[in-house]
Amino acid sequence: MDGGGSTLLDEQTQTQPNYTYEDGDEERFSHYVPKDKLMAAMVDGIPVKALCGKMWVPSRDPDRFPICPQCKEIYEKMQN
Numbered sequence: 001m002d003g004g005g006s007t008l009l010d011e012q013t014q015t016q017p018n019y020t021y022e023d024g025d026e027e028r029f030s031h032y033v034p035k036d037k038l039m040a041a042m043v044d045g046i047p048v049k050a051l052c053g054k055m056w057v058p059s060r061d062p063d064r065f066p067i068c069p070q071c072k073e074i075y076e077k078m079q080n
Helices: 004-015 035-044 069-079
Strands: none
Touching: none
């Protein structure tokens, strides 16, 4: 065997982020909220309300999750 497939596997492994997920993360989305309220929520632990209506105290890296489809739809309508 010439090991030709190992390079592809190594490249795929290197391009995939090395995240540690917690229980329930597969159900999570990144939501749209006003930036000033997001900063206050993260610093002071104050709940924020997303465009879709979800209320929560943000504590995770939003780049790890897909964008909430409802928030995205509402945001796009606001831009028109």
